[in-house]
Amino acid sequence: MDFFLLWEQVLDYINKNDSQYYQMFSYNVFPTSMTDTTLVITPNKPYLVRWINGVYREKLEQIVSRIAGKPMKVEVAPPPDSTAPSPQMPVPPAQKEAAAPSPAPAVPLPEDEEPLPTPVPQPLPETPATDPFPKEVAPPDFSNLKPKTADQVTLPDIRNYESLHEPSLFDTLGTTVETKKNFQPNPVNEEYTFETFVHGNCNEIAYQAAYAVAQTATNPNQADQKMNPLFIYGPSGLGKTHLLHAICNYIHTYKPSLSVLFVSSETFTNELIDAIQNHTMPKFRAKYRNLDFLLIDDVQFFGSKDSTKMEIFNTFNELFDKKKYIIMTSDRTPSDIDKLEDRLQSRFSSGLVAPISPPDYEICCIILQKRAEKMGITLPKDVVDYIASHINTNVRELEGAFNKLVTFSHIKKEPITLSFAREALKDQIPIESGQELTVDFIIDTVCKYYGVKKEKLLGNGRPKRIVIPRQIAMYLCRNELHESYPTLRDCFKRKDHSTVLYACERVENDMAKDPQTRAAVEAIKKLLRNR
Template structure:
């Protein structure tokens, strides 16, 4: 009997397709003597499943095996299921406050680092390595969709990878406030405080939503002080720096800035291209260079819009049975991107910019001069045409008035070799590439 397959089938109408897809990562499930053992690939996956879906799994499994079913979630390292079932049960009972709710995809290895987020990334990694010892609290701020939540989740995942028994709570300011109201209504405020003070790492997202919530701010202030006093780590995020948080108590603002405050900025063009390349690999999309450049140049807000654009292109390409092209992208994304004045990057534009940079005319660039400066400019222009456009080798060779494409291949190889051994040459090529991409 395919135990896990039957459980997933029972759950399919209760959860969204993306979560259902993630649940297929469970390696096996075994039913023995009124107990269901679920084997997961690693502690991070185990933690995510326990925190988010244990009740739904138990409900669905109970319909198959009976209402008195006990469910144990195990990581891959826990091989001997029956031998450690009592130990696992003990861990669950002793640590009911591990409320991570983490996204398994938000890890450091999936985070694209650029000048816009390098400091925040480095700070989170340092904190994860030295929990409670540096940058405490760590306050990250920046616009919507720039990766703040990704960094918070990644920090928690890293800590759990080093110490699977770490007590971690990831929550949002809204959820924190809702929990407080619930516990107050139940007359269990002491239980609420114990829940949040008995942690190694507390991560609170979107603290701007605490503005004007006096009672919640008071509770957070005392929890923060208690954790800080015993050296426990706190990480917070907001869409604005602490000083701009209106309706927030001064004493709480003071706590927020007592550690390290870092900003996550909108990604620059090169970072956006790196993100697009990573997303296209993850989503299995074949995206021409000119389309990637189009999206990177026209989305100036956040990473989520980048991903949304790629998803829309992929869906259209699959439905229509056509490969993604520049013209298709312009048409499909016209409601998302401001692309009225964005034109396809041509080889002629590249030639013109390179010729201007080296103070030579186009005829020299397209000629057969062997002068060092002219030859170098020609090779760089061919390299950039190959890198920045989706033109074939034959098309590039014709644009440079060459007989065959072997000249282009040789030029690209020479530029790549020179970039490896000559830093000044590499900086020149990268400068030209950035300048041309921004046109």
């Protein structure tokens, strides 16, 4: 069978049976080749490779094998250009008091891509048609929405640097956290909303899904049980807990009458043990089983707690039966949680499993700029670039670096410049790391990337395959090293510094218009960073 036809049938199967994933597969994943035993598929987003391998590959193999009528493997190949980012500025949900916004789709719809043709419907014999997710779901319409007014500018209290760090959400372990309506004090952080969450490739599915789930509070008719439970996973400091807070805040704003409970797995476990010891299980059950939304942070810890597993399972079943939502976060996929028994693993995976990956450079820049904007601080572009290009695996660390910089600048009464930032952040970003970044190193890297000879790049030849790398090398030297135009004129053996100036402007323009140039520059920057 032709692999396109096979893939169409796979999509059709997913549409009927796992419709929460249908859009993601049909818009973002493409079959690329097939042998007798293996179908190779390629997602157009690098994070989907990890997601499919971690969450859905086994299931895909079963589906493909059934359609092909023989055992088949599925191989997930990375997209040809895994470096091209396309982040979006955060789009806030409505601020309207009365009318709540319309629901978001479970997964993002890339603006620049047309949907594939509808798959040929050839259902597998033993697959009952289930309540399919609408095929033509438009992306959320945020066009008439405005961001929240920026808070009053408050400079941090420089006497207490630690207080500048966002409180670690692990600090709340052991405390039951509930929306304002039910408990005092209210530990749900009102700052953590969908509007303050910057989303892009690295977290789009999780963001959209969390937003869609929150919206079911105001649109119960739109509730899609295919997203229940919602399981958000990813490494530390990437905004999983932020999204849980955002859901709580959203419901509190638009539907405060609903009962929402937000706990860490630790709290759940402690309360359960307490209830067993004090013979108060009925009270415990009444608390956990009469909710509209249960949000549990860090469920990876359930794996090691034997005593809780049965209770979790029963709690889940009861909430599911009542069609109440459960949203969980974890640092790994359900199948990677050690010692989590099969039935819990499959419960956790039975809705939408949404990944969050480390942010790319652009997302880090936006987060920094938003933080600065909120504090009324102007952060020079080269400082944003410096921090974002060095600290981009953990948003908590990124924010820590920003807070430290602001504090130091306040204490020393000095403006934030690149050299000030280098000095202030030398513990986080060691200056001596790896090879020194120099004009020569940048030129060598660009030459290597494009496969051109250094003497050609520094020569006077004008073929396009030399001019483009030459201009990109000039742009990178200017942006990464902040060398002056006359210095760069000499380094590049040009007669006039306006050649360098023109090159920098040209590359900047091309990057804005042409994704290929943008991707190339990002790829080279990555090479420079990993030197």
